[in-house]
Amino acid sequence: MKVLIVDDEEMIRMVLKEYVEFEGGETDEAQDGMEAVLKCRENEYDVILMDVMMPKLDGFSAVKEIRKFSTTPVIMLSARGEEYDKLFGFEIGSDDYVTKPFSPKEVMARIHAVIRRGAHKEEQEDTYEFEGLKIDMKGRNVYVDGAKAELTPKEYELLFYFVQNAGVALTRERLLNKVWGYDFYGDDRTVDTHVKMLRGNLKQYRKYIVTLRGLGYKFEV
Numbered sequence: 650m651k652v653l654i655v656d657d658e659e660m661i662r663m664v665l666k667e668y669v670e671f672e673g674g675e676t677d678e679a680q681d682g683m684e685a686v687l688k689c690r691e692n693e694y695d696v697i698l699m700d701v702m703m704p705k706l707d708g709f710s711a712v713k714e715i716r717k718f719s720t721t722p723v724i725m726l727s728a729r730g731e732e733y734d735k736l737f738g739f740e741i742g743s744d745d746y747v748t749k750p751f752s753p754k755e756v757m758a759r760i761h762a763v764i765r766r767g768a769h770k771e772e773q774e775d776t777y778e779f780e781g782l783k784i785d786m787k788g789r790n791v792y793v794d795g796a797k798a799e800l801t802p803k804e805y806e807l808l809f810y811f812v813q814n815a816g817v818a819l820t821r822e823r824l825l826n827k828v829w830g831y832d833f834y835g836d837d838r839t840v841d842t843h844v845k846m847l848r849g850n851l852k853q854y855r856k857y858i859v860t861l862r863g864l865g866y867k868f869e870v
Contacts, residue, residue, distance in 0.1 A: 650669075650673075650674040650675070650695040650696065650760070650764060651674065651675040651676070651677070651692075651693070651694050651695050652665075652669045652674055652675070652676050652677070652694060652695065652696050652697070652698060652760065653676075653677045653678070653679060653685065653688060653689065653692075653694045653696075653697045653698070654666060654669075654676055654677070654678050654679070654698045655678075655679040655680075655681075655682070655684075655685040655697065655698060655699045655700055655703070655708065655711070656680075656698070656700040656703070656726065657680050657681060657700065657702075657703045657704060658700075661700070661726075662678050664753055665698060665753060665756060666678065667753075668753040668754070668756070668757055669757070669760075672757065677692065677694070680703075681703045681704050681705040681706055682699075682703055682705060682706030682707055682708060682710055682711030682714075683705045683706040683711070684705075685697070685699065685706075685711050685715070686706070686711055686714045686715055689715050689718075689719055689721065690718065693721075694721050695721070695722070695764055696721070696722050696723075696724065696760050696763055696764060697715070697721055697722070697723045697724070698724050698726055698756065698760075699711060699712060699723050699724065699725050699726065699743070700725075700726045700727065701725055701726065701727035701728075701729060701734070701738075702727065702728070702729070708725060708726075708727070709737065709738065709741060712725075712738075712741050712742055712743055713741050713742070716741065716742040722744040722745075722763035722764070723742065723743045723744055723745075724743070724744060724745040724746070724747060724756070724759050724760065724763065725738045725743045725745070725746045725747065726747050726749060726751070726756075727746070727747075727748060727749060728748070728749040728750075729748075732863050732864065734746075735864065736820050736822075736864060739818055739819070739820050739823060739864075739865075740820060740822060740823055744763045744817065745759050745762070745763055745818075747759060762816065765816075775787045777812055779854065779857060779870050780854065781793065781794040781795070781853075781854065782851065782854040782857070784808065784809070784812055786809060786812075789805055791805070791808065791850075791851075793850070793851060793852050793854060794852075798850045798851065799850070800847070800850055801846070803828065803829075803843055804843060804846060804847045804850065806828050807824070807828050807843055807844070807847055808847055808851075810824070810827055810828055811857075811858060811866070811868035812868055814868065815868045815869070815870060816867065816868070816869060817867065817868075818861055818864060818865065818867050819865050819866055819867060820864055820865040821840045821841070821864075821865045821866075822865075823865070824840050824865065824866070825839065825840060840865075840866075844858060844866060857869060857870055
C-alpha cells in the first residue's frame with residue numbers, strides 16, 4: 650500500500666510514516682493542502698491521511714479539489730471532533746474521520762478498513778448474501794429467508810446504496826443526494842421514514858442498518 654500523509658506538523662508525519670513503513674507500506678508526505686493536491690495529480694495512492702487545519706489550503710478544501718479527479722480513499726485527521734466537522738468531512742467525500750490525539754495503531758486499522766472496502770467495491774458483485782438476506786442487484790430483488798421482500802423503488806435504491814457502501818458512515822444529506830437526487834427538496838425525515846420502512850421489510854436483518862446518532866446510518870455486517 651502507498652499512503653500520502655498530509656499534515657503541517659512534522660512530528661505527526663514522522664510517527665505515521667514509521668507505522669505505515671513498519672507494516673511494509675510506502676509513504677509520501679505533504680505539508681499543506683496545496684502540496685497534497687499537486688502530489689495526487691502526479692501520483693497514485695491507496696489512501697490519503699489528510700489533516701484539517703493547515704496553512705495555504707485546509708484539508709477540507711484539499712479533499713474537494715482531489716475529489717474532482719480522484720476517488721482515492723481519504724481519512725481526515727483533526728483536533729476538532731465536533732459533529733458538524735465530521736458530517737462536513739463525509740459530505741465532501743472523505744471516507745473516515747479520526748480525532749486527534751489519536752493512536753497510530755487506530756489509524757493503521759482505519760487504513761486497512763478503507764482499503765478492504767475499496768477492494769470490495771471493485772469486485773462489482775451482482776448478488777450479495779448476508780445470512781438469510783439475499784440481494785440481487787441486477788434483478789432488483791431482495792429475499793428474506795427465501796421469501797421475496799416487497800420493497801418500494803426508493804427502498805430498493807436505498808438498500809442497494811447501503812450495500813454498495815458497506816462499512817461507510819452515510820449522512821442523511823448524502824443519502825438524500827445520492828438516492829433522491831440533488832434536486833430533491835425533502836428533509837432528513839424523508840430518509841428516516843424510508844429507513845424505518847426498509848428495516849420493517851428486512852425483518853430480523855434490520856440489524857445490518859446501524860443508526861449513527863446525530864449523523865446518519867451505516868450498513869454493517
